[in-house]
Amino acid sequence: METTKLYRPVGLKEMELIAELDYNAFPPRLEWQPIFYPVTNQQYAEQIAFEWNTVDEFSGFIGIVTAFEVNSDFLKKYEIQNVGDKNHNELWIPSEDLNEFNFNIVDGIQIVNVYFTDRSLVSENKGLKDKLDSFRK
Secondary structure: OOEEEEEEEEOHHHHHHHHHOOOOOOOOOOOOOOEEOOEOOHHHHHHHHHHOHHHOHHHOOOEEEEEEEEEHHHHOOOOEEEOOOOOOEEEOEEHHHHHHHHHOEEEEEEEEEEEOOOOOOOOOOHHHHHHHHOOOO
């Protein structure tokens, strides 16, 4: 099976929900979130995590970059959307397709980078806290 590597910048609360799902799935979208948008490159994911998540109280003032492989055949029905600069590419997965998207994740969700601020909240999940702390410089 061929896979495609995707990335998703998240805040602390979403990362805690991912941890509760054993790093194998993304949590359901909130009512006001009609799409799930993974991005196609780590540089763009890091830009979002650093510029948006670290200044957002809802994100816990922390930007976490996740990476994961998805079955490429499943992704063929979604067009890559460019939303700005040449590397600002993402997929728009309707929230009602998220369960099927999660089913097509191969080998789980990994944390690949974390951006902290002086206001970053700390997870109460010991395992997740340890993973995040391993990225402190």
